[in-house]
Amino acid sequence: MTSVTLSTPITGEYEQPIGLGQFNARSTLRRSRVSNHLNSQKSSQINPSNEEVLCSVYEAGEKDVDIAVQAARKSFEGPWAHVTPEGRGKLLVKLAELFEENLNLLAAIESLNNGKGIALAKGDITHSASCLRYYGGWADKIEGKVIDTDPERFNYTRQEPIGVCGQIIPWNFPLLMWSWKIGPAIACGNTVVIKSAEQTPLSALVAAKLIVKAGFPPGVINVISGFGKTTGSALTHHMDVDKIAFTGSTVVGRQILKASAESNLKKVTLELGGKSPNIVFNDADIDNAIAWVNYGIYYNHGQCCCAGSRIFVQEGIYEKFVERFKERTAKNVVGDPFDPKTFQGPQVSKVQFDRIMGYIEQGKSEGATIETGGSRHGTKGYFIQPTIFSNVQPNMKIMQEEIFGPVCSIAKFTNEVDAICQGNNTTYGLAAAVHTANLNTALRVSAGLKAGTVWVNTYNSVHHQLPFGGYKESGIGRELGEAALANYTQTKTVSIRLTNAPFY
Numbered sequence: 001m002t003s004v005t006l007s008t009p010i011t012g013e014y015e016q017p018i019g020l021g022q023f024n025a026r027s028t029l030r031r032s033r034v035s036n037h038l039n040s041q042k043s044s045q046i047n048p049s050n051e052e053v054l055c056s057v058y059e060a061g062e063k064d065v066d067i068a069v070q071a072a073r074k075s076f077e078g079p080w081a082h083v084t085p086e087g088r089g090k091l092l093v094k095l096a097e098l099f100e101e102n103l104n105l106l107a108a109i110e111s112l113n114n115g116k117g118i119a120l121a122k123g124d125i126t127h128s129a130s131c132l133r134y135y136g137g138w139a140d141k142i143e144g145k146v147i148d149t150d151p152e153r154f155n156y157t158r159q160e161p162i163g164v165c166g167q168i169i170p171w172n173f174p175l176l177m178w179s180w181k182i183g184p185a186i187a188c189g190n191t192v193v194i195k196s197a198e199q200t201p202l203s204a205l206v207a208a209k210l211i212v213k214a215g216f217p218p219g220v221i222n223v224i225s226g227f228g229k230t231t232g233s234a235l236t237h238h239m240d241v242d243k244i245a246f247t248g249s250t251v252v253g254r255q256i257l258k259a260s261a262e263s264n265l266k267k268v269t270l271e272l273g274g275k276s277p278n279i280v281f282n283d284a285d286i287d288n289a290i291a292w293v294n295y296g297i298y299y300n301h302g303q304c305c306c307a308g309s310r311i312f313v314q315e316g317i318y319e320k321f322v323e324r325f326k327e328r329t330a331k332n333v334v335g336d337p338f339d340p341k342t343f344q345g346p347q348v349s350k351v352q353f354d355r356i357m358g359y360i361e362q363g364k365s366e367g368a369t370i371e372t373g374g375s376r377h378g379t380k381g382y383f384i385q386p387t388i389f390s391n392v393q394p395n396m397k398i399m400q401e402e403i404f405g406p407v408c409s410i411a412k413f414t415n416e417v418d419a420i421c422q423g424n425n426t427t428y429g430l431a432a433a434v435h436t437a438n439l440n441t442a443l444r445v446s447a448g449l450k451a452g453t454v455w456v457n458t459y460n461s462v463h464h465q466l467p468f469g470g471y472k473e474s475g476i477g478r479e480l481g482e483a484a485l486a487n488y489t490q491t492k493t494v495s496i497r498l499t500n501a502p503f504y
């Protein structure tokens, strides 16, 4: 067992070489002047494929969080403010290049620590690099406006950075979420303290090393590991953090808003859960629809905020669809994440495994029918069989609550209005999809669904140029695209009087 470090890598206070072998996390921590401030708590990192301990990671305590915030503040008020927009852009592009150069290493760490299939993990790293490069391009295109009110005034607006941004990310896409957060924050000129998820801190620590290599000034991006209740809470309650960007559960999202209200009313953006409808009409290309429905629920082992976990099929093709979907599900390769053929690896942790198995038992006891799956896969590791429930009533827990695993519910609908009503029958509103050959149906249903993204004849078609975020209880604010810049800037209005004539 090896100790991987730590908390704030680039404050200038720590010296901490992290060396990682190709598939083997090894590191040393050398503490310097502030070592007595460090929390000595460590968390064991478990390989979810075999339940063995990989290494342990220091958790940032309240004082560590404070050091990181101070470093971010010092940098924001000092050196970082003098880096030009072009300079910020170049740093992000350099970081993107380093992600690409280290693709195999970063992907292997994701597969080890999170359990995701290696092919999927490589996709995550490629998308992370694209996202960082995209926001590098935005850095020198953040512009204000001149607003003409009357001849006596000259008015303009500036889009200024918010300041020190606390960012809290989940375990389902450790580096992709890291990049979605870092990219726009840095492009807009903020500094950052980012907390990885307690289950998957390893890739964030390696990425911290790449930040140094890319040449970011000290204190601009501070990476901390730790638990939500301690490290996360210290960040959200901190009086010198100007903004929190959070991705995770709706339950914790509420706590983040509360922490803001109880502290300094820091700005908050939230990307929360979902229970997204995937709607298939009689006239859809059935092979295409089944491929996307399968991808929509089982991609990343169902651990996606936008997972298409409620599948609604029009009555004319319902029986045929269920049979064909079961056949397709049986073809998904479940197993070792390092086998390139694997589509579904283990769930991230025992807690998640137990939670999902609990929902499966709940579905059975409430009277829903298991069409396929419903049990553990194998005897070691947190693997779960891909599971389809039918005969699911709208008020059942499995139809209403986010399961975050390879488990879906399938139900019938009659017509467009029924599809929209059933699709919207949830407190969430993150994503939705419509499968049909009729453009008018696609447009009407897309307009009627209360979701931040609607996909037509596809699923999980997330792209760094397209805004992503939730209606209803799925979130506040938008990530990705130009829209994300609004999360990380504030508008200053400057109004200049052009005459000395008396005005009262």
Ligand code: NAP
Pocket (backbone or CB within 6 Å): 168, 169, 170, 171, 172, 195, 196, 197, 198, 199, 226, 227, 228, 229, 231, 232, 233, 236, 247, 248, 249, 250, 252, 253, 255, 256, 271, 272, 273, 274, 304, 305, 402, 403, 404
């Ligand atoms: P979570 O608790 O919401 O975790 C997300 C992040 O928030 C983690 O970094 C977490 O730290 C941190 N956190 C937890 N409590 C906090 C607090 N009081 N103050 C500040 N930060 C806090 O999610 P989870 O427990 O890992 O998963 C539970 C369920 O959340 C899942 O089953 C799923 O339904 C949902 N979820 C959604 C997404 C999404 O992408 N929308 C992602 C992950 C989970 P810890 O690592 O210590 O918890």
Ligand code: MG
Pocket (backbone or CB within 6 Å): 228
């Ligand atoms: Mg949690």
